[in-house]
Amino acid sequence: MMAYVHLIFLSTFLSVSMTSETFDAMEGEALVIKCPRWSSSVKVTWYHMDTNEIIPAEEEGSQIFSSERFLWFLPTSREHSGNYTCVIHFSNNRTRSFNMSVQVHPYKQGICFPSRIRYPNDTGRGKIVCPTIDNYKNATIIQWYKDCKPLQGQRYFKGEKYIFINNPRKEDDGYYTCRFSYTHKGHVFNVSATRIFISKAKHSSLPPRILFPKDKDVIEVELGAALSLKCQARLGIKKQPMAVVTWDVDNIPVKYLRVSRFHEKTHSFEGREQDYYRETTLHISEIKKEDLQANFTCVAVNEMHNTRATVMLQLKSYREGRQ
CATH class of the missing domain: 2.60.40.10 (Immunoglobulins)
Known part of the structure; x- marks a missing residue:
């Protein structure tokens, strides 16, 4: 009641x-x-x-x-x-x-914060204020991180609620996480908050990260049907001088394959926080049996590094037969 x-x-x-x-x-x-x-x-x-x-x-x-x-x-x-x-x-x-x-x-190994838990750029002049800390009375900052790595060096001045970067450069662009502690009735709790920092530099590369597909994904298909495989990657902050997102089939770039069934289409865009993304779609006009034995690999490359995610195709009837 x-x-x-x-x-x-x-x-x-x-x-x-x-x-x-x-x-x-x-x-x-x-x-x-x-x-x-x-x-x-x-x-x-x-x-x-x-x-x-x-x-x-x-x-x-x-x-x-x-x-x-x-x-x-x-x-x-x-x-x-x-x-x-x-x-x-x-x-x-x-x-x-x-x-x-x-x-x-949930926490995931190798990821210090989900992409949604981040706050917008504060200024481009070197001062980065710890987000949300004012919501917690007498909170104490334990550690600052840049792109998930502990922040160290004489160029960083650490204030009570902020850090200041002396003469910020494009390599200082990235995600800064403040981890602080809050005490309530004798119990200590941790809080972390992440803010993107964008300097006045024209661009900044970040380690490329493929958002989708996930490595070792299995995609269900039907023989004779068309398929579009999308790969999206974050490559840095602002437009990048070197930014490649492409597909390989069994380690051979699609553009070098003499297969009329395959063709790629790429576009790029900036997120609301000036993150730079590229997305490439591999269009397959008709799925054939040999495609079920192939590795389809998305490759993302920028000035810093390259990364890959490989997927395989599987007939829908195969999976249903095992259940």
Whole structure:
């Protein structure tokens, strides 16, 4: 019955105007999200949209709890991914609701932050402020990283909440992660936040990273059907003087194959943070049996390095027959 009452209340709140915001966090870290600021006299109630239940104030052992306009996760777990709503109650009995979407990402070996957990360029003049640190009272920065490697050297001046790069150059462009600690009732929690830095230089290469396909992917096909294989890679910041994304078939570039069934089409674009991408699509007009024995490899190359991802084709009927 109580859940039903919560649902009625929440449905009433959802009838008023709302705005939405998305928060991404790493698993096992502290996270706090905030309801927009109004008068300190207003009451704020937090709801878990997926269960239609009120989120109470802190209790012994609770991982999620509300504290006025703040919703705390100490620490996050993947089960916390979901939708939350804060409802502001005004003295004239009117309310306003705000939706918050939380996505908790697991740690993966070799990746220090998911691509979605990053904040925009601060300035191009050398000062990089640690994002979100002001949300955590008395937080202490433990370590700065550049492109997932610990930041060291005399060119970096470390302030309380920022680092300053002396005479930034294009090789300083990249992703800077600050890792800091937050203490709550004697328990210490880590928080990490990543910000892209783009200097005033014309361009900067980063180690090429193929976003898709994944290496060793298996793609189901049908004989005689057409197929398009897409490969997308991030190659640096701003337009790159050397940027190649292409397909090989059994280690032979497609452009050197005398196979009329294969042809490539490439385009490039910049992301909202001036990341430079190239995407090449391998169009196969007709799948034949010999294609099932071939290795299709995407190759991404820039000034720094090259990387590869290989996929294979498999008949749909083969997989269904094994089940």
